Amino acid sequence: MAVDQEHFVHLARPLPPTSMGFAGSAPLTVNIQPQAVFSVIDHATRRDIRDTQSTRVIGALVGTRSEDGSEVEVRSTFAIPHTENEDQVEVDVEYQKNMLALTLKASPRETLLGWYTTSHELNSFSALIQNFFASPETGTFPHPAVHLTISTEPGAPIETKTYISAPVAVSPDRAAESCLFIEVPHKLLFTDAERAALGTASAAAANESRSAPVVSDIDSLAQALTTVSDLLDRVSGYVGEVLDEERDGNQALGQYLMNALSLAPKVSPAQIEADFNNHIQDVLMVSYLANTIRTQIDLAQRLATAPLVGSGGEKEGGDKGKDGEEGGGKQESRGAKGGKRGVRSGGGRSTGQRGEPREPRETGE
Structure with missing residues (x-):
């Protein structure tokens, strides 16, 4: 998708919410989650400016929309590669379609809301991209596309603005390159x-x-x-x-x-102080019990998974071997004692060496 700057494009300045016949009421309210803003800032800090003269980045806004379409909530974003110079702008349309399909598969309840950029400037390229995101084939039709601008200059406060667009009376061949931006109110939502x-x-x-x-x-x-x-x-x-x-x-x-x-x-203030002190004591007791249970679980896991000590096992084996040797020695000594007894019983009063019986003496006539 590309457009030449030399074509004449009618682009009006941002108008207050009371314009375009809305009778003092905003046509749309935009709620932005903090993670979406952080995602845009991260995209701006990681941009590659070597192959392009663009000073801004663009991406898609994804979130939820109310049933009547009067309120949207931006929950997430994803970056879209693009190149921009003084003459034309090119956007990777296939990448945008594939990323949108993957995002909607991960979050089926969300839908495409619009697009963002890191510059407050509204030019002809902004109108071209805005019409692309608002078209029936690739955009948010019949709902208006939200355009979010965020300033990301280092050292400067972060400023956000939100717009929707309306068509203007131009020739049909240039309708895709022109629109009227209308600023709408927005606010940041965050939990405690x-x-x-x-x-x-x-x-x-x-x-x-x-x-x-x-x-x-x-x-x-x-x-x-x-x-x-x-x-x-x-x-x-x-x-x-x-x-x-x-x-x-x-x-x-x-x-x-x-x-x-x-x-x-x-x-009464006394009742509030008493309730507060009781609540603090309950919180401290729950914290103490949680820490005690965590310590017991950790100790049980350490005891269950602790390996057996090698030196202790060797010591036990050595003691067993020693006991076996002592038992064998005792049995041998008992056998030797049995042999002695046998020699004494067989030799009568003989006093010879152990295991060598002597012949009996001859008696006189």
């Missing part, structure tokens, strides 16, 4: 575990060594309580300034705070 990982990564970015230790559960809990305390102080200060008429109040923010406070349980 991902929040902790992002906090650690942020702490490593602020450190000169680009490293940060992994804190324990107790330290993480202490940091979370400190953060909550700071947020409460900020909210309390804001409410106090509004009540003292030092600043103008915000009706939407006041409604949000009222809804949040209505969900909080009405208990």
